[in-house]
Amino acid sequence: MDIAATDHLLSTTRSxxxxxxxxxxxxxxxxxxxxxxxxxxxxxxxxxTWRWIVVRDQGVKNGLGALFRQxxxxxxxxxxxxxxxxxxxxxxxxxxxxxxxxxxxxxxxxVLVIPCVQGRPSGxxxxxxxxxxxxxxxxxxxxxxxxxxxxxxxxxxxxLQHEKEAAGILGIPxxxxxxxxxxxxxxxxxxxxxxxxxxxxxxxxxxxxGTPLR
Numbered sequence: 001m002d003i004a005a006t007d008h009l010l011s012t013t014r015s016x017x018x019x020x021x022x023x024x025x026x027x028x029x030x031x032x033x034x035x036x037x038x039x040x041x042x043x044x045x046x047x048x049t050w051r052w053i054v055v056r057d058q059g060v061k062n063g064l065g066a067l068f069r070q071x072x073x074x075x076x077x078x079x080x081x082x083x084x085x086x087x088x089x090x091x092x093x094x095x096x097x098x099x100x101x102x103x104x105x106x107x108x109x110x111v112l113v114i115p116c117v118q119g120r121p122s123g124x125x126x127x128x129x130x131x132x133x134x135x136x137x138x139x140x141x142x143x144x145x146x147x148x149x150x151x152x153x154x155x156x157x158x159x160l161q162h163e164k165e166a167a168g169i170l171g172i173p174x175x176x177x178x179x180x181x182x183x184x185x186x187x188x189x190x191x192x193x194x195x196x197x198x199x200x201x202x203x204x205x206x207x208x209x210g211t212p213l214r
Contacts, residue, residue, distance in 0.1 A: 011194040013144055016152025017102040020185035026110045030149055031184070038142035044134045049119060053170055055112040063169040064159055065107035068181065071158040072103040102154070102183065109183040113153075114170065115139050117177045135179050143182070152187040155180045 035052055043049070055061055076099055080087045087093075106112075115138070121131045143153050157180050159166050166178060204213040 009144060009148055012192040013147040014152070014192045014195065015154035016185075016187055016192075017098045017154055017183075019188045020102075020105075020109055020152055020183060021188050022105060022108045022110070022185065024110070024186045026151065026184060026186065030151070031111065031113075034142050034145035034149070034151075037145040038138045041138035041141045043138070044130050047134065049117050050135050050138050051116040051118060051176065053114040053116065053172070055114065055170075056110070058107070060169060061107045061109075061112055064112060064166060064181065067159040067162040067166055068106050068156070069103050071161045072099065075158065076100060076103070102156075106183060109185050111184040113142070113182040113184055114166075115142075115179050115182070116172065117179060118175065120175060120177055131177075132179065139180065139182070146184060150186055150190075151184060153182045153184050155182055157181070 031054055035054075038052075039048070039050070055064065076096055080092075080096065083092055087096075115135055117131065117135045119131065121128055139155060143155070146153050159181050160178060163178050166172075167174075167176075172178065201212060201214075205211050206213045
């Protein structure tokens with residue numbers, strides 16, 4: 001295994017919004033290959049309860065986009081209000097610009113992918129961790145597979161505030177749970193850089209909480 005290539009993939013798979021190519025078509029076979037790889041992710045009890053809806057139809061994208069925009073606009077507005085003086089910082093402004101761009105163009109993204117889980121969430125932390133833990137490794141594998149082929153994505157959740165309406169648009173049964181929406185497109189740049197992150201020594205502990213990992 002090429003460790004350098006794997007590490008580069010893992011450290012540069014970004015949430016892509018501004019740099020999605022809205023004009024270049026995304027081939028069916030590329031999406032199918034990425035979903036095949038996603039289906040190799042771990043699945044609790046071998047259940048494979050994940051399901052995927054690949055949306056290309058413009059009318060369907062318009063319907064989902066309206067729900068997405070309604071929630072997204074409010075989210076950004078309230079976030080800026082909560083940020084106070086920090087709202088004018090370059091970092092916050094970059095995040096807002098990126099988020100607003102996706103809200104503005106969501107229906108123009110070539111493909112929207114809706115990851116779903118058969119069943120409805122219930123119970124406490126243990127049950128919920130199994131329910132959602134059965135889909136998110138597959139979602140991440142899908143995003144990594146996209147990245148390795150020159151495509152970008154970002155896992156969003158705005159439309160989930162109107163999950164029932166979205167289910168009606170998509171024809172999703174009542175016993176199936178949507179867990180997000182991924183806009184998928186080729187990227188307008190050939191590569192990405194690792195993000196700035198806190199040192200692992202500050203976020204990982206040894207044996208007990210707060211004990212530094214040396």
